[in-house]
Amino acid sequence: MLNYRQLHYFWVVAKTGSIVRACEQLNLTPQTISGQISLLEQTFGTELFKKVGRHLELTDTGRQALPYAEQMFQLGNELEALLRAQPKEQPILFRVGVADVVPKSIVYRLLAPTMELAEPLRITCREDKLERLLADLAIQRLDLVISDRPMPAHLDIKGYSQKLGECGISFFATPALVAQYAGDFPACLQGAPLLIPGAETVVRNRLDRWFGDQRVHPRIVGEFDDSALMQAFGQSGSGVFIAPSVIAEEVCHTLNVRLIGHTDAVTESFYAIAVDRKVKHPGIVAITEGARRELFTP
Missing domain, CATH: 3.40.190.10 (Periplasmic binding protein-like II)
Structure with missing residues (x-):
């Protein structure tokens, strides 16, 4: 059966990066912490840490175990706060x-x-x-x-x-890219570098069909599952990117980019x-x- 005290020592050492810092946080001796972690490793017949020089690093098993321990003790902290509150x-x-x-x-x-x-x-x-x-x-x-x-x-x-x-989508780019690919929308996107949502997103399939209908073929330079990362690349000038039209004004103001055009033929739903x-x-x-x-x- 899992010993939660031993697991807690493992979690603190993994978070602080060393047994010394874990001792300072837990107010325990190094022998106590290292001994309890060794018992935890013996219980499951696997190593959680390995020594690299003077430092400890997580093994593959340790890296897999850490997110579970993180969630368990986060829930424990929430439970404690709930029980203590009036x-x-x-x-x-x-x-x-x-x-x-x-x-x-x-x-x-x-x-x-x-x-x-x-x-x-x-x-x-x-x-x-x-x-x-x-x-x-x-x-x-x-x-x-x-x-x-x-x-x-x-x-x-x-x-x-x-x-x-749901709402339509808008296309954005830095002022330099907008000037480079000036012209009527969406024809101005022909050959333009495009940052696009990943293939698993709903809007990606709709975009692909829309580009085909418009007979416009931008040059895809990046695919992103994370919309924030796509916007970061767009802000740097790496390519044209999209965002829901309801936040178009905010995107322009926050990222210092310009609106190229928008379409309601491609929609994003939430x-x-x-x-x-x-x-x-x-x-x-x-x-x-x-x-x-x-x-x-x-």
Whole structure:
């Protein structure tokens, strides 16, 4: 059976980078910590650390174990805070998973109404691939998942998708690139360097069809699952990039780029996926109502 004290010592050493620093944090002797970690390794017949010179480095097994320990002790800290708080001081925990393809500005705007509720919320956000987020939703480690697509039909997971809204897409680039590829849109994109969402995203397939219909063939120089990383490359001048039209003004102002053009023939949609069909959590209610009232207005 797993010894959680030994696991805690392993976690602290891995986080601090050395037994000496772990001793300072835990107020224990090096012999105690190293001895307990050795017992943990003996229990499972595998090494978690290896010595490299005077330093300790995680083995492959140690690297695999660390994220699990991280989650376990994070949940433990949340539980301790919950139990210590007085009933009237307890905020409502709102655990949100965000698919990594959803632009961060969209996520912020969707979550912003939850910060104005009369009932205090404590929001925790986690970004990951949609399938992994939905697995955590199924075992109630998340209250909500925000995605660019509804619940996939092939997944044997109970969940209900609610469309928050949709909008067209806009194309952006640095002033230098805009000047270099000036002309009528979208013809000006012919041969232009393009940063594009990855093949697994919904908008990618729609973009490919649209470019074919327009008989425009940009030069793809980068594919990204993470929208923030794509924008960072776009801001540096690496190529033209896209973003939802509802945040076009913010993208231009924040990244110091210019709008090349936009189309409503290619749309991005955003969904809230929850376990219960009937929405009860005040955070989810605030998101769905705010999206329709302020973000995705007709």
